[in-house]
Amino acid sequence: MATEIITKEDLNEFRELLLNDFKAILQGKPIAENTKWLKSYQVKNMLKISPGTLQNLRVNGTINYTKIGGILYYKYEDIQRLLEGNHKRK
Template structure:
């Protein structure tokens, strides 16, 4: 398993995104699916998959993730790439 190094810039970017999401939440605005980072439950709901399937996607390297303090985060762009990469044409 590859080790990822989180830089101060990564943490600052995450902090800004989190603060924006919290501001939107307190103002009654829904957090859009286009947020840059999604949590596991959001990915499962978006893809309509089980926790086991999500784990399989992580383990086999199909879906990249970042783990901060025990919480897994996924880039929305990676999920879009996964969906569009597996499209079948008729």
Template sequence: MAIEVITREDLIEFRSLLLNDLKQLIQPQSQQIKQWLKSNEVRKLLNISPGTLQNLRVNGTLSFTKVGGIMYYSYSDIEKVLSGNIQNKDTRLFK
């Protein structure tokens, strides 16, 4: 049985490699935003029911594209709808 000695430099190099690997694993997920979302993804993102999503489609609040029976929603359109509905707390009190 051979004994291996781990030096301080070995640990520092291992730490550096491990941190770089972790950064590469985490970074793509935070930067990767899908351009087109399916209905279930939109419902999860906005925390709304299927009926509410249907109402947003029907009244024209949220635009969509239908391909082969599947509805797709543009992520940028969702951001626009959210940004357009910003209210300050004073106006909410009177509604």
């Protein structure tokens, strides 16, 4: 099992995101529209996929990402586009 160190900056970023989410809820806005960048765990939860599937989507170019300091970030709009592109009609 890999160990991940959480820094003060990570906690401050989490606090800011959490406060923004609460503000969005109170204003009646969907949380996801307020979030421009998503981390891997958020994308996996959104798409209900495994880490391996997410990796395959990155490798084959289905999902674009940005890597900063070992953390992968995904644009919310790209994930929405992926979902809409795979929408099937009856």
